[in-house]
Amino acid sequence: MDHTPGTDSCAALRAQVRELTAEWRDAGRYTPRSDSWLRSFDLEFSKELAARGLIAMTYPEEFGGAGRTNVERLAVTEELLRAGAPVAAHWIGDRQIGPAILRHGTRALQEEIVPRIASGEAVFCLGMSEPEAGSDLASVRTTAERVEGGWLVNGHKIWTTQAHHATHAYLLARTSREERKHDGLSEFVLDMDAEGVSVTPIVDLAGEHHFNEVRFENVLVPAHRLIGEAGKGWKQVVEQLSFERGGAERALSSYPVFVELIAAAARDEGDRELHALLGSLVARLAVLRRLCFEVAGAMDAGQAPVQQAAALKFLGNAFEHDVIEALRRTDLCQDPAFDSAFGQALLASPAFSLRGGAAEVLLSLIARQEARS
Amino acid sequence: MSQFADELRSLVDDLAASGKPDLWDSLVELDLPRVGIAEEEGGSGGSLDDLLVVVESLAGHGIGVPIVEASTADWILSHAGNLVDGLTTVLLLDEKPESTSGTLIAELTAVPWARDAARLVLCAPGTAPLVVDLAHASVTVRPVDNIAGEPRDTVLLAGTPVTVVAGAPEHAEVRERLALLWSAAVLGAAHGAYRLTRTYVSEREQFGAPLLRIPAVAGNLARMRVQLVQADAALALAREAAPDTGAAEIVRITTAAAATEIAQIAHQLHGAMGITEEYPLHRLTRRLWAWRDAVASERHWAESLGRRAAEAGEAGVWTRITATAAAIDREG
Ligand SMILES: Cc1cc2nc3c(=O)[nH]c(=O)nc-3n(C[C@H](O)[C@H](O)[C@H](O)COP(=O)(O)OP(=O)(O)OC[C@H]3O[C@@H](n4cnc5c(N)ncnc54)[C@H](O)[C@@H]3O)c2cc1C
Numbered sequence: 001m002d003h004t005p006g007t008d009s010c011a012a013l014r015a016q017v018r019e020l021t022a023e024w025r026d027a028g029r030y031t032p033r034s035d036s037w038l039r040s041f042d043l044e045f046s047k048e049l050a051a052r053g054l055i056a057m058t059y060p061e062e063f064g065g066a067g068r069t070n071v072e073r074l075a076v077t078e079e080l081l082r083a084g085a086p087v088a089a090h091w092i093g094d095r096q097i098g099p100a101i102l103r104h105g106t107r108a109l110q111e112e113i114v115p116r117i118a119s120g121e122a123v124f125c126l127g128m129s130e131p132e133a134g135s136d137l138a139s140v141r142t143t144a145e146r147v148e149g150g151w152l153v154n155g156h157k158i159w160t161t162q163a164h165h166a167t168h169a170y171l172l173a174r175t176s177r178e179e180r181k182h183d184g185l186s187e188f189v190l191d192m193d194a195e196g197v198s199v200t201p202i203v204d205l206a207g208e209h210h211f212n213e214v215r216f217e218n219v220l221v222p223a224h225r226l227i228g229e230a231g232k233g234w235k236q237v238v239e240q241l242s243f244e245r246g247g248a249e250r251a252l253s254s255y256p257v258f259v260e261l262i263a264a265a266a267r268d269e270g271d272r273e274l275h276a277l278l279g280s281l282v283a284r285l286a287v288l289r290r291l292c293f294e295v296a297g298a299m300d301a302g303q304a305p306v307q308q309a310a311a312l313k314f315l316g317n318a319f320e321h322d323v324i325e326a327l328r329r330t331d332l333c334q335d336p337a338f339d340s341a342f343g344q345a346l347l348a349s350p351a352f353s354l355r356g357g358a359a360e361v362l363l364s365l366i367a368r369q370e371a372r373s
Numbered sequence: 374m375s376q377f378a379d380e381l382r383s384l385v386d387d388l389a390a391s392g393k394p395d396l397w398d399s400l401v402e403l404d405l406p407r408v409g410i411a412e413e414e415g416g417s418g419g420s421l422d423d424l425l426v427v428v429e430s431l432a433g434h435g436i437g438v439p440i441v442e443a444s445t446a447d448w449i450l451s452h453a454g455n456l457v458d459g460l461t462t463v464l465l466l467d468e469k470p471e472s473t474s475g476t477l478i479a480e481l482t483a484v485p486w487a488r489d490a491a492r493l494v495l496c497a498p499g500t501a502p503l504v505v506d507l508a509h510a511s512v513t514v515r516p517v518d519n520i521a522g523e524p525r526d527t528v529l530l531a532g533t534p535v536t537v538v539a540g541a542p543e544h545a546e547v548r549e550r551l552a553l554l555w556s557a558a559v560l561g562a563a564h565g566a567y568r569l570t571r572t573y574v575s576e577r578e579q580f581g582a583p584l585l586r587i588p589a590v591a592g593n594l595a596r597m598r599v600q601l602v603q604a605d606a607a608l609a610l611a612r613e614a615a616p617d618t619g620a621a622e623i624v625r626i627t628t629a630a631a632a633t634e635i636a637q638i639a640h641q642l643h644g645a646m647g648i649t650e651e652y653p654l655h656r657l658t659r660r661l662w663a664w665r666d667a668v669a670s671e672r673h674w675a676e677s678l679g680r681r682a683a684e685a686g687e688a689g690v691w692t693r694i695t696a697t698a699a700a701i702d703r704e705g
Contacts, residue, residue, distance in 0.1 A: 082691060262690060265683035276672055279679030282619070283607070283626035286695035290606045293697040311602045360592070363599075367591035370571065370598055 010075035021083035032084025034345040040086035047120040056118030064118030070296035081252035093124035104228030125166035144173040163212040185233035206347035246295040246309030251316035264330040385430035415456035432561030435656030459491035466497040487526035552621035604631040622678035629671035632661040
């Protein structure tokens, strides 16, 4: 029996994405790589997806969305990650900023920003982390002070992925000092070309430039760019993190090397140890895909599954690490080239269990829930 | 989950709480081992899902009764309209046994509950199931216990007559059903071990506060939860999967891994308390250790799934083996 809504439409969406990615790959327009949702930036590709209704899928039609379910969106994101496609240009905006504005933004903000995310025009970066506020996000120091006509922002963000390509930033800032540091936080949308915004690159251990420092010096943000209620940003950002953590990218970042592992096991029929290792990874992947599906279903039911998303991210990140480690049982690890699938994945791997929340922090979030229940 | 399932769960919970020594007799009286067999065939009705609930709930209390074996054996017999009273057990064989004119000479090891059973159903590839009358004069049963203290006896057949069950499910189908039932049993025991542990760390104080206040303790409890989330999802996946898609392997591997980590952490968090005979934790952990490798070991399932994956290639792994309901590719 099939209890799943939209199974047929999911199959059709999958087929559409496969066709598109195969076409682009064959034409040499991209090379599949690990971590493509963070590292492979190609605005043109994102716009093509947008034109086909393959981003902003869950947004209402009046804002340029496709009015589809999160389960259908999952079918598309899974296939894009599977193909290692260049999706970084729209990923953050599509995944969490659009939904956040739709949930909490004013009508004016929705009309201004959401259709531009849907068309691939607005490229977002996430201004959450600061030198003094990583795992402890509530200790952000960047301030937004209420002034005539809006807010005046001063502060310093770090690890901001794709800030150098972004047209817009999501910003978490302190709008008042309260006794509890979780109070007095607010969320904003900023223009990256506004006066007073500066971006400097941070090069990662692979020698690549994806993240940045972003400084704000007396940046004027118009009043209507506040998301939701001033001072109530914490609850909103926690909800938003379930969109950030609960997606397929938490299990499929290293999928291109998993493909190589399958091929290696097929080549070496006699290696029973390798088969057993592959088997246990396949089982984990099946369960992770199931969990992604359950999280998407919960979102369709209007929930923000914070704990489930945290568990998924924790398990998914561990899986990705273990996939890369498993390749060391094959000859692919022999002095791997810098830009080989294994080399790329290994160099990207320390980020898996950090970005979007450190593994230890996810565990303590789950633990708090357990203590309460 | 159906309303029937909820009723079954609370029925089992009540029985378990009553602490009756003859619990199995009560279960049989209530016909619970025959849930999942149609009433026309002598069963109690309900689905395999309902039977999984019974198995999981019993296991959650650390109760060792022949529910998996009896329900599977009866399900096989019901296909031939052969349901009879008394305990029938089941054993899977890797190879077809050699039989001469309807009799068997064999040494069978790890036969579950043989000493208590009246009959044994043998399932081997490439042949219909065979029924052995364990009371026959040619049968010798040597008692052996597994680490959970459950009977896994050696049975010697010396020219013992066997009868064929016609129209019964094939070896592979029986194997998948057993995989699913043992997975539910492991999951139940894992949830039971988790519940005990959570209660313990909330109540036991060290350094002036409940253990749960210590971040490393809370983190370990969270690791147990994460394992349960994973194992629950695997069972949900397997319940919906079509036969022979790898789901049996997936659920066995996932629940076995969960059993391993949960038993380890449960003992760690209980400190010395957990290794006493008096305290109930061992009833769950010893079963987790025994059941995680029941029928076939985790390693065996992993190797078989890995081989299947290597043969299927990436496309097969993606569209068939790891596909969720929503991912199933209708174009094949
Ligand atoms: C590739 C990548 C991309 C990123 N992109 C962005 C982005 O676009 N925007 C953005 O805002 N941020 C981004 N980040 C930042 C990311 O969210 C932070 O790295 C993460 O939240 C951890 O913060 P931190 O690095 O400051 O570590 P810290 O908070 O300094 O912690 C260091 C380590 O200490 C441990 N730890 C800390 N607190 C606890 C605790 N309470 N209990 C147990 N252990 C603890 C953890 O192991 C943790 O990893 C990105 C990071 C990476 C690696």
